Amino acid sequence: MSTATGYNxxxxxxxSKRMIRRAILKGVAIPGxxxxxxxxxxxxxxxxxxxGMQVTASVIGEADKLKVIDQGADDTTxxxxxxxxxxxxxxxxxxxxxxEATLIQTxxxxxxxxxxxxxxxxxxxPIPEPLRFIEPRESETRKMHALSEYGAMQVKLYEDVARFxxxxxxxxxxxxxxxxxxxxxxxxxxxxxxxxxxMPALQLFGAGFEKRIYAVPPFTRVESLDFDDHPFEVQSWxxxxxxxxxxxxxxxxxxxxxxxxxxxxxxxxDYCGDRVAQGFVGSxxxxxxxxxxxxx
Amino acid sequence: MPVSSHExxxxxxxxxxxxxxxxRAALKVMSEPGTLxxxxxxxxxxxxxxxxxxxxxxxxxxxxxxxxLSPTLAANDxxxxxxxxxxxxxxxxxxxEADFAIALHNELxxxxxxxxxxxxxxxxxxTLLVQVPGLNSAPFxxxxxxxxxxxxTLSIAGLPETFCADLIKSRQRxxxxxxxxxxCGNRLTALPRTTAIKAGMTEPSQNDKETC
Amino acid sequence: MYVAVKGGxxxxxxxxxxxxxxxxxxxxxxxLSVDQIRQQLPLAVDRIMNEGSVYDPELAALALxxxxxxxxxxxxxxxxxxxxxxxxxYSEPLDTEQMQVERRISGTFKDLPGGQILGSTYDYTHRxxxxxxxxxxxxxxAPKEANALSEAxxxxxxxxxxxxxxxxxxxxxxxRENGEGDQTPRDLTREPIxxxxxxxxxxxxxxxxxxxxxxxxxxxxxxxxxxxxxFSGEMRxxxxxxxxxxxxxGFPIExxxxxxxxxxxxxxxxxxxxxxxxxTRGYGIAFGRAERKAMSVALVERxxxxxxxxxxxxxxxxxxxxxxxxxxxxSANGFVSHLKLPHYVDFQSELEMIRRLRKEQRAGDEGMxxxxxxxxx
Numbered sequence: 001m002s003t004a005t006g007y008n009x010x011x012x013x014x015x016s017k018r019m020i021r022r023a024i025l026k027g028v029a030i031p032g033x034x035x036x037x038x039x040x041x042x043x044x045x046x047x048x049x050x051x052g053m054q055v056t057a058s059v060i061g062e063a064d065k066l067k068v069i070d071q072g073a074d075d076t077t078x079x080x081x082x083x084x085x086x087x088x089x090x091x092x093x094x095x096x097x098x099x100e101a102t103l104i105q106t107x108x109x110x111x112x113x114x115x116x117x118x119x120x121x122x123x124x125x126p127i128p129e130p131l132r133f134i135e136p137r138e139s140e141t142r143k144m145h146a147l148s149e150y151g152a153m154q155v156k157l158y159e160d161v162a163r164f165x166x167x168x169x170x171x172x173x174x175x176x177x178x179x180x181x182x183x184x185x186x187x188x189x190x191x192x193x194x195x196x197x198x199m200p201a202l203q204l205f206g207a208g209f210e211k212r213i214y215a216v217p218p219f220t221r222v223e224s225l226d227f228d229d230h231p232f233e234v235q236s237w238x239x240x241x242x243x244x245x246x247x248x249x250x251x252x253x254x255x256x257x258x259x260x261x262x263x264x265x266x267x268x269x270d271y272c273g274d275r276v277a278q279g280f281v282g283s284x285x286x287x288x289x290x291x292x293x294x295x296x
Numbered sequence: 297m298p299v300s301s302h303e304x305x306x307x308x309x310x311x312x313x314x315x316x317x318x319x320r321a322a323l324k325v326m327s328e329p330g331t332l333x334x335x336x337x338x339x340x341x342x343x344x345x346x347x348x349x350x351x352x353x354x355x356x357x358x359x360x361x362x363x364x365l366s367p368t369l370a371a372n373d374x375x376x377x378x379x380x381x382x383x384x385x386x387x388x389x390x391x392x393e394a395d396f397a398i399a400l401h402n403e404l405x406x407x408x409x410x411x412x413x414x415x416x417x418x419x420x421x422x423t424l425l426v427q428v429p430g431l432n433s434a435p436f437x438x439x440x441x442x443x444x445x446x447x448x449t450l451s452i453a454g455l456p457e458t459f460c461a462d463l464i465k466s467r468q469r470x471x472x473x474x475x476x477x478x479x480c481g482n483r484l485t486a487l488p489r490t491t492a493i494k495a496g497m498t499e500p501s502q503n504d505k506e507t508c
Numbered sequence: 509m510y511v512a513v514k515g516g517x518x519x520x521x522x523x524x525x526x527x528x529x530x531x532x533x534x535x536x537x538x539x540l541s542v543d544q545i546r547q548q549l550p551l552a553v554d555r556i557m558n559e560g561s562v563y564d565p566e567l568a569a570l571a572l573x574x575x576x577x578x579x580x581x582x583x584x585x586x587x588x589x590x591x592x593x594x595x596x597x598y599s600e601p602l603d604t605e606q607m608q609v610e611r612r613i614s615g616t617f618k619d620l621p622g623g624q625i626l627g628s629t630y631d632y633t634h635r636x637x638x639x640x641x642x643x644x645x646x647x648x649x650a651p652k653e654a655n656a657l658s659e660a661x662x663x664x665x666x667x668x669x670x671x672x673x674x675x676x677x678x679x680x681x682x683x684r685e686n687g688e689g690d691q692t693p694r695d696l697t698r699e700p701i702x703x704x705x706x707x708x709x710x711x712x713x714x715x716x717x718x719x720x721x722x723x724x725x726x727x728x729x730x731x732x733x734x735x736x737x738x739f740s741g742e743m744r745x746x747x748x749x750x751x752x753x754x755x756x757x758g759f760p761i762e763x764x765x766x767x768x769x770x771x772x773x774x775x776x777x778x779x780x781x782x783x784x785x786x787x788t789r790g791y792g793i794a795f796g797r798a799e800r801k802a803m804s805v806a807l808v809e810r811x812x813x814x815x816x817x818x819x820x821x822x823x824x825x826x827x828x829x830x831x832x833x834x835x836x837x838x839s840a841n842g843f844v845s846h847l848k849l850p851h852y853v854d855f856q857s858e859l860e861m862i863r864r865l866r867k868e869q870r871a872g873d874e875g876m877x878x879x880x881x882x883x884x885x
Contacts, residue, residue, distance in 0.1 A: 007592060009312045016591075018358050021319045022395075025356075026419040028327045029475040029488035031442050035419045036700040043588040045842030048849065059323070061316040071853045078849050080516035108853045118324075126846070137829045139703045146415035164865050170857035178442050178490065180471065189857040198445075202327045209839045211700035217327040217443035217490075235860045252852055253859065267853055 010057040010090040016040050020058040020213065024204060027215035032177025033145070034128050039211035049082055050208030052105050052124035059120060059204070060086065060103060065093045067101035072109035072250065072267035079107070096270050108171075110192040112249045112271040115201035117218060123186040125207040128214065130174040130184040150182050153225065161230050170235065176223045177216055190224065191234045191250045197222040239264040242284035244275035299381050303374040307354050307382045308337055318355035322477065325486040330439045330450040332431065334482045342374040346427050348479040349398060350378075353425075357383040357396060364394035364422075366403040394422050401428040401454040407462045410474050418471040429454045431480035438494040439487070450485065452478055464493045531576045545569040554796025555579055559837060560586030561697065561716050562593075563766050563795050580718075584838045591697075600751040600760050601690055604770050604793075605666045607746040611797075614670045615740035616774060622667040627745065628797075670742040671772050671789060680774065680787040703829055710812055710828060714805045715794060717835030723800060725825050726807035734811045734825040738790065741774040745797055769794050771802035775810050780818055788817060 008014065016038075023037035042050040060066065066086055070079040074096040082105060083094050095101050098111040107124040115121060131141045134152045144150065153174060160168040173190035177183045185193060186205060196203065196216060203216040216222060226232035240247040242263040249271060251264040263284055266272035308314035314337035321333045334348075341350035357363060363385045369375050370387070379385055391397050391409045399405060404426065413421035430453025439448045466473050466489070473489025487493070532539065546553055546569035556568035560583045568586060575581035611627025614620055628650075641647075674680040693708035696716070701709060714722060729736040747767050751760040771792040779785035790810025792802040814826040824830040834840060 009316075011592075013592065013594070014312065014315065015358055015360070018315070018356060019360060021323075022356060022361070022423075023419070025322060025326050025423070025475070026421075028323065028443075029473075029490065030418050030471050031490065033418060033471060036417075036702075038698045038700060041587045041591040041697070041838070045584065045845060046839045047843040047846030050842075059316075059320070061320065062313060071850045075516050076850050077516045077520060080520060084517070107849075108851070126843070137703070139829065142416045165868060166861075166865065168861060168865070170861040171854040187851075187854050189853055191857070200445075202323070209843065215327070219445045220442035235857060237860070250853065250856075252856055267856075 007089055010060050010086065011043075012040065012054065012057045016054075017058040020054055023213045024055065024058065024215065027204070027213050028202070028217050030181075031216055031220050032175075032181030032183040032214060034207075034212040034214045037211055037213050039208055042208065044081070044085070046209035047126055048078060049105070049107060049124040051206030051210075051213070052107070052122050052208075053082060053085070053206070054208065055122050055204050055206035055213060056086065056103060056105050057090075059122070060090055060092060062090075062092065064102045065095050065100055067095050067098065067104045067270075068106075069104065069109060069111070069268075069270075070107040071252070072111070073269040075269060097274075098268075098270050108187050108189075109250070109267060110188060110195045112266070112268045113274075114195070115199055117200040119201040121199075121201050121203045123188075123203065123205045125184065125186045125205050125210075125212070128184050128205065128207040128210050128212040130182050145181060148180065150176075153182060154227075157225060158227065161227065167226065167230060167232075173232075174225050176225065178220050179223075182225075183214065183216075183222075185222075189235060189250060190232075193222070193224045193232070194234065237264060240282060241266045241272060241275075242282045244272045244280045245282040246272070246275060246280070300373050300377045303342065303377040304381055305340055305342060305374075305378060306338070308351075310337075311354075314338075314351075315355045318351045321484060322352060322355065322486070325477070325484055326443075326475065326488055328443045329441065329487050329491040330433075330437075330444065330448040330485055332433060332483055332485050335484060336482055342372075342378040344369060344372040344375050345398075346479045347482040348484040349425055349427050351482075352477060352479065352484070353379060353383055353398070357385040359384045359386070361385050361395045362388045362393055364388050364391045364397040364405075366397075366399035366405070368400055368403060369398060391422065396423050396425065398425045399427070401426055402456075404456065404459050407459070407466055407474055412466075412469065412472040412474060415472070418473070421472070422474060424474050424476045425479060426476060427479050428452050429480065431478055431483050431485060436496040438496065439491050440494075441491045443488075444491070450487075460495065463487075464495065467492055531574075540573060542566060542569045542573055545572055551797060552577075552579065554794075554798045555719060555801070556582045556586055557795045558798055558801055559583040559716055559718065560590065562586050562590045565796075580837045580841050584841070587838055597752055597754070598692075599763070600753060602748050602750065602766075602768070604744070604748055604768065605668060607667065607744060607748045607768070607770075609667050609744050609746040611746070612667065612742065612744040613740070614742045616742075617670060617673075620670055620673070667744070669772065671774065674741075674774070674787065678784075678786065681777075681783075681789060683789065683791075701832065704815065705828060705832060707809075707813070707816075710832060711791065711793075711805070711809060713832045713835060714792070714808055715801075717805070718837035718840065719798075719801050719804065721835055721837070721840075722804035722808050725811075725831065726804040729807055729811040729823070729825040733823040735814070735819060735822075736807065736811055736825075737776050738773040738807055738810065739775075740803065741772045741789075743769070743771045743799060743803065745769045745799070767796050769796065769798050769802045771799070771806040773803070773806040773810055777817065788813070 019038055023035045027035045040054060042053055044050055044053065068079045068083040070076040073079065086092055087094050098113040101119065103120050103122060104111065105122045129141050131144055131153060134156055135141050157167045160166065171189045172184060172187040173193055175183050175185050175193060175196065185196060198219050198221065200218050202218055205214045224232040237251050239251065241249060241251060243265050246266055249266045249268060252267045253262050253264055255262050318335050318337060321335045324333055325331050335351050337351055338347060341347050363379065365387065388394050391405045392411050397405065397410060410422040410424060413419060432451050433449055434451035435449040436451035437449065439450055470489055475488045477484065477486045546565050552572055553565050553568045556571055556579060557563055557565065560568060571582035571585040574585060609625060612625040614624060671680055691708065693712065696709055696712045728734065747765045749762050749765045752763045753760045773790035775788045775790060777786060777788040790806040792805030792809060794801040808825065808831065811825045812828050812831060814821050821827055
């Protein structure tokens with residue numbers, strides 16, 4: 001097994017890992033509650049996934065298969081960088097296939113393929129406090145959570161309804177976990193929110209700078225906030241993926257020329273590739289761009 | 297009490313890998329309450345501790361965790377010497393001050409004596425490790441809550457009735473509460489404070505084949 | 509376009525190779541050694557040590573070289589290295605009265621026991637570019653007598669702190685009650701901060717904080733955004749020995765010495781029902797010759813004591829939940845720079861939302877027009 005010399009397995013020292021592990025266990029026992037932990041300095045900047053990395057470093061073992069995605073894709077620069085970090089410091093096997101992975105570290109997406117029992121999804125979280133933009137003071141938000149005092153968020157969302165006719169939050173959309181704690185799902189699109197509820201996999205969240213860890217155990221109810229007359233709904237597209245033809249996945253818009261022409265493609269590259277392998281085709285299947293895609 | 301070197305036994309043969317594996321077992325049972333797992337990363341435990349209790353201690357305890365031991369364990373030189381030597385955890389006299397409490401099934405502290413955390417910091421609570429004579433999935437308790445799709449059954453032998461009643465009642469105080477690891481031989485499960493417990497009619501058996 | 513994000517691994521390797529080439533600059537010019545940086549850019553090295561929270565001039569100089577002179581990047585390098593270091597123990601509190609003073613300035617007393625010692629400073633230099641440095645001329649060497657200390661200090665006597673002189677009359681607050689022992693401060697790098705944070709934690713946080721941010725905040729606190737009217741009671745620089753009590757020995761042994769700059773500010777205080785009018789203190793300390801940092805810390809530290817001294821908290825400079833989490837240059841830089849990471853999923857969500865809202869608004873407007881037209885008929 002090849003690991004970086006001079007550093008412990010998965011970079012963090014054992015005492016730091018134990019401290020993080022104990023925080024994770026408390027997080028699991030109190031779903032949606034943000035456990036403060038002694039966040040360590042990581043060799044990547046805050047905001048680039050240090051919280052998720054500390055959780056991954058504390059959870060990962062030699063038998064794990066790690067997948068890292070950013071924006072749903074395995075090949076975005078930050079995903080590549082973090083995957084390399086663990087391949088280098090822990091010597092673990094990595095994969096791009098959602099179904100094969102035991103650990104998936106993610107920034108901003110939940111994979112399209114439903115996750116299974118015994119998989120762990122680890123979210124990178126920039127700002128873990130769902131109430132932060134309503135009340136910037138930690139001492140206040142802590143009281144609000146203690147008292148389940150979440151009226152201010154309902155007011156904010158209702159102001160959207162009054163102004164726009166909709167709740168105008170499209171990502172980082174707040175949820176209630178197990179009917180008790182309001183939780184920030186990290187900046188995933190609200191499209192992904194329903195996947196969090198009753199998921200068979202364990203979901204762990206790490207915020208590096210804010211030094212918070214939280215969790216949603218498998219089969220736990222996660223509800224997106226809404227109103228009786230304005231129920232929660234997810235994004236939908238009139239277009240389908242230009243590569244695999246999917247009409248049910250989250251699509252990224254890609255500008256294809258100077259005139260602003262655009263096409264839509266799956267943000268989840270593994271899911272898209274799988275569909276192409278199964279013979280699904282999209283409208284751009286005969287364009288060179290799609291061929292280059294499948295070659296990779 | 298100083299460390300008695302003649303009582304010392306080996307810890308994990310491969311501490312980094314074994315700590316991680318035992319933590320993953322702990323994470324599995326804490327996130328899927330009532331699931332039974334077996335951990336086999338040590339040959340032996342200090343006399344008086346079960347294999348699973350000892351492995352949890354090696355994996356989770358260190359100088360930053362205050363530990364309370366139930367009376368028999370607190371008087372056991374092998375237990376204390378090995379905890380001191382391998383984990384370097386400070387031992388405390390009052391269960392309320394403990395981050396972790398390790399107790400035998402027949403000398404459990406009152407739940408009220410442990411630290412339940414506060415409304416603002418419910419995580420600052422005692423985690424209890426209980427060593428029991430029998431642990432299996434016979435239908436005695438019916439469990440539900442986060443980590444359990446519908447219901448799961450669990451049978452724990454040797455628990456005093458008042459403790460069971462207090463535990464069931466403690467769920468009303470969520471998010472305050474006590475998270476418990478149950479240890480028997482090399483077998484392990486957990487019940488976090490979120491797990492609702494419905495008591496069954498019959499007494500759990502210690503002689504059940506499935507008993508550890 | 510879509511293909512452009514592929515091959516991230518190769519792109520990253522190339523970017524790092526280019527960065528290394530750029531750092532080296534023109535290879536016809538001699539490479540800068542770490543020793544040269546340490547010896548000739550010591551003030552830059554001191555800043556890296558302070559915010560990197562490691563007293564190691566050689567590693568700080570290495571970090572500065574590796575970071576192409578970017579202080580924030582160098583601090584980050586040192587911090588990431590620091591995390592991995594084992595902790596052997598905690599030193600005894602440093603006694604700065606025993607400092608071997610090389611510079612000492614009081615703004616409150618013209619003369620004082622131990623004397624004013626100007627030492628080495630940029631103060632009073634006229635900021636005129638010295639073109640002889642451009643011509644790589646040899647620097648002038650200071651005459652021996654320039655370094656003369658007062659007789660008492662030269663004899664190795666300790667140098668009492670100025671503010672303790674005020675203390676004899678009870679004119680200044682005590683930094684702790686009589687007979688109160690040293691409290692073991694919590695370690696900010698191992699435990700998360702709880703608000704409100706106690707003074708020891710606040711000071712730790714500020715000392716690791718970005719020099720520019722603290723300088724500006726202290727400036728603001730003196731310009732009306734804070735009720736601060738400070739005097740520099742004393743500012744001193746020099747070496748202090750560091751002692752450690754090893755478990756097996758049970759008594760302190762000297763493990764080395766550190767160069768420190770310490771600043772004590774005196775501030776007005778009106779007094780309250782419980783306290784007679786007296787001066788209050790603001791305290792700052794920093795590694796190396798870091799006067800700007802030590803003074804800024806002392807000023808901001810004092811502003812943050814508003815709450816505990818019963819002053820009204822009116823300005824961000826007095827608000828610890830504003831100041832403390834935003835001082836750290838590594839965190840601030842990380843969060844600002846993370847905007848360079850892809851955000852197209854979230855942006856796509858916003859695009860979808862804004863298109864939908866506009867479409868509905870248009871439909872609504874058209875509906876209104878139709879209704880108006882119907883009404884006209």
